[in-house]
Amino acid sequence: MSEVITGETAVDQVVIGTAAAEMAPTSEVVLETHGVNVYYGSNHALHDTSLAFHKGEITALIGPSGCGKSTFLRSLNLMNREIRGCRVEGEIIYDGRNINRREENLYELRRSIGMVFQQPNPFHKTIYENIVFAPKRHGLRGKENLDALVEESLRGAALWDEVKDKLNQSAFSLSGGQQQRLCIARTLAMHPDVILFDEPCSALDPISTLAIEELMQSVVKERAIVIVTHNMEQASRVSNRTAFFYMGDMVECGQTDQIFQRPKDKRLNDYLTGMFS
Numbered sequence: 092m093s094e095v096i097t098g099e100t101a102v103d104q105v106v107i108g109t110a111a112a113e114m115a116p117t118s119e120v121v122l123e124t125h126g127v128n129v130y131y132g133s134n135h136a137l138h139d140t141s142l143a144f145h146k147g148e149i150t151a152l153i154g155p156s157g158c159g160k161s162t163f164l165r166s167l168n169l170m171n172r173e174i175r176g177c178r179v180e181g182e183i184i185y186d187g188r189n190i191n192r193r194e195e196n197l198y199e200l201r202r203s204i205g206m207v208f209q210q211p212n213p214f215h216k217t218i219y220e221n222i223v224f225a226p227k228r229h230g231l232r233g234k235e236n237l238d239a240l241v242e243e244s245l246r247g248a249a250l251w252d253e254v255k256d257k258l259n260q261s262a263f264s265l266s267g268g269q270q271q272r273l274c275i276a277r278t279l280a281m282h283p284d285v286i287l288f289d290e291p292c293s294a295l296d297p298i299s300t301l302a303i304e305e306l307m308q309s310v311v312k313e314r315a316i317v318i319v320t321h322n323m324e325q326a327s328r329v330s331n332r333t334a335f336f337y338m339g340d341m342v343e344c345g346q347t348d349q350i351f352q353r354p355k356d357k358r359l360n361d362y363l364t365g366m367f368s
């Protein structure tokens with residue numbers, strides 16, 4: 092049950108970014124959940140969560156530490172299956188089917204629903220090989236095709252100009268921000284319909300953070316993006332829609348400007364005004 096706020100809720104700390112405000116949402120739902128519950132053993136960490144993610148939209152998941160944001164994000168491409176003792180119930184609908192079933196091919200699914208993690212995690216390979224590794228395993232052949240994919244993906248991740256002359260160097264010769272963009276390029280190389288970002292900028296400086304945010308906005312047109320972030324300014328700058336989680340409940344979801352400027356739930360208002368973090 093949500094506590095509804097009455098009267099003025101002057102949430103002035105966060106200025107809504109024009110980029111997010113200008114992005115026109117489309118109505119095509121790419122991925123949606125119905126009544127998702129997640130358990131770690133006996134800990135019921137996420138309660139009955141239903142959300143839809145639209146093509147062309149960035150959705151930010153916000154809320155205090157331990158409220159279930161990453162748990163929910165990980166359930167969207169069945170990453171929670173990698174965690175021993177974790178159980179996910181409910182429907183996760185992608186491409187016309189419920190993917191939360193044992194027969195789902197995780198290898199194929201994660202091509203379509205990619206994920207970028209908090210810490211950049213390139214492979215111990217060259218920049219070039221980082222991009223083509225998975226596409227080759229999925230059958231892509233021919234130097235011309237591979238070269239074209241490398242260039243397209245690195246351009247998509249705004250990294251091409253910085254690395255085009257050193258594609259055969261180790262990915263670890265890059266800075267942290269460049270490594271994160273390489274990980275995004277690696278994800279883009281699979282042409283995913285959805286990209287999940289789990290606090291992708293928390294290890295980065297402000298300039299690299301801005302580069303990642305611009306990058307998300309440039310690649311969202313073709314897909315849906317979901318981002319977990321602790322940075323309220325980031326959520327307001329990049330997202331079209333924001334969902335607020337609290338103690339395992341998805342408490343409120345709406346257009347980002349409504350969430351930040353006219354929150355309905357008292358817990359959301361308290362969170363935004365810094366009464367707890």
Ligand SMILES: Nc1ncnc2c1ncn2[C@@H]1O[C@H](COP(=O)(O)OP(=O)(O)OP(=O)(O)O)[C@@H](O)[C@H]1O
Nearest residue numbers: 131134136154155156157158159160161162163174
């Ligand atoms: N691998 C795990 N094993 C057991 N319990 C977990 C695991 N991951 C998360 N949890 C539990 O699930 C609940 C939600 O955690 P989760 O990491 O999803 O929250 P969060 O909102 O993403 O937090 P943060 O912002 O700190 O990353 C917490 O009670 C946490 O202890």
